[in-house]
Amino acid sequence: MSTSVRKDWDTYFMDIAYMASTRSQCSRRRVGTVLVQGKKLLGTAYNGAPSGVPDCSEAGCMIVEEYEVKLVDGKEEMVKKQRCVRTIHAEQNLLLFTDRSDRVGSTVYVTDQPCWTCANMLANSGIVEIVYHRPYPKDSDKVTEMMKQKGILFRRLESYEIPAGIVEDITH
Ligand SMILES: [Zn+2]
Numbered sequence: 001m002s003t004s005v006r007k008d009w010d011t012y013f014m015d016i017a018y019m020a021s022t023r024s025q026c027s028r029r030r031v032g033t034v035l036v037q038g039k040k041l042l043g044t045a046y047n048g049a050p051s052g053v054p055d056c057s058e059a060g061c062m063i064v065e066e067y068e069v070k071l072v073d074g075k076e077e078m079v080k081k082q083r084c085v086r087t088i089h090a091e092q093n094l095l096l097f098t099d100r101s102d103r104v105g106s107t108v109y110v111t112d113q114p115c116w117t118c119a120n121m122l123a124n125s126g127i128v129e130i131v132y133h134r135p136y137p138k139d140s141d142k143v144t145e146m147m148k149q150k151g152i153l154f155r156r157l158e159s160y161e162i163p164a165g166i167v168e169d170i171t172h
């Protein structure tokens with residue numbers, strides 16, 4: 001006989017965010033997000049090109065190279081990074097496809113810690129809590145600080161485990 005532990009709400013909604021992320025056609029990064037009010041699911045989104053426009057699977061990723069400052073052994077170093085800019089970020093799509101009245105007082109679950117631009121937009125969207133799983137160190141300090149200033153609960157599900165079969169999808 002198998003005993004199954006009932007999933008807590010954080011796990012439940014993060015699982016749905018990961019399910020949404022599998023719709024993404026960008027092979028470099030798949031991000032999913034959901035809007036939750038109380039325990040009610042009010043929207044899902046993932047990163048992708050605008051509808052009707054070729055996406056990463058059809059047109060390839062649109063790569064830009066950027067230099068980032070990274071601390072290596074206490075010393076600042078310039079590291080070259082590649083990023084795909086073809087897609088609208090999942091969090092931005094969530095804002096495009098939900099109503100403000102649904103966002104006020106609500107929680108956003110997102111598979112990845114939001115970048116600075118998404119964090120800025122979420123901070124002004126009416127939501128009061130952001131729950132994420134995978135860290136995004138590049139913008140983490142300034143995003144965390146801004147959430148504190150804004151009074152938005154910002155927390156990471158550290159012990160969360162990605163549903164089986166989803167990680168394997170992120171290889172092309
Ligand atoms: Zn892409």
Ligand SMILES: [Zn+2]
Nearest residue numbers: 089114115118
């Ligand atoms: Zn973003």
